[in-house]
Amino acid sequence: MKNFYKSVVSILLVAPIYASAAVDLVTNGSFEADLQDNGSWNLYSTLIGWSGAPDVELRNNVAGSAFDGSNFVELDTNSNSSISQLLIGTPGLYQLSFWFSARPGTGSDTNDLSFTLDGSAPVTVLTGVGGGSDHNWQNYSALFNFDGEGLLTFSAAGVSDSLGGSLDMISMTSTIPEPKIVEMILVGFLLLSLTLRCTSKAYFSRNNH
Known part of the structure; x- marks a missing residue:
């Protein structure tokens, strides 16, 4: 999971640099x-x-x-x-x-x-x-x-x-921004959003039992 977060964060940090070039x-x-x-x-x-x-x-x-x-x-x-x-x-x-x-x-x-x-x-x-x-x-x-x-x-x-x-x-x-870079940014945000939702559900599930 930590590696996944690192990958998503890397996308979000690096993509804007390329997008603005x-x-x-x-x-x-x-x-x-x-x-x-x-x-x-x-x-x-x-x-x-x-x-x-x-x-x-x-x-x-x-x-x-x-x-x-x-x-x-x-x-x-x-x-x-x-x-x-x-x-x-x-x-x-x-x-x-x-x-x-x-x-x-x-x-x-x-x-x-x-x-x-x-x-x-x-x-x-x-x-x-x-x-x-x-x-x-x-x-x-x-x-x-x-x-x-x-x-x-x-x-x-x-x-x-x-x-x-x-x-x-x-x-x-x-x-x-180049189209591929924009796609990368959007995918990064989507993956991060889905992961946060799944993590939140797991957290509430554990604490309600």
Whole structure:
């Protein structure tokens, strides 16, 4: 009986921890999975998890410092470009978050950055901002009702001159409990309730004789 109680208590204690853990749908959101020499940059048609159109500029702490880790991307390569990733997950409410900045030492007309999610109208998050001596990273965060599959795309939207805004630490997270975890919690409570009832009946039965 003691072992049974320990099992039920373990379920009740551990399950909420897993239930509240955020599930991130974005692969390689900080671009650290791609190897880029320190202080260098290059153009790529794809990065791990991402597709460029036509390509994407990966930088390792050059022309500005990364927000997270060492790598970040610029989307105005030889001309305005974009990156996309197909997100797949359980339908529900998700939080999209990313960090962006004007490129250091640039004018206010070249850094515009926009994104679309699952075919939505483009949202411009950086417009009319010039760059200083280093990145001035800012965060964008918003909630979206996600139907389980959709394309996330970031695009350069300023003057197409090979100089553009920077992007780093992208995530698409849900804190909604996973169905299996919810089931585990409910089963744990049910077993505990039944056990307490049986124990109470046995106790009253012994004391009434």
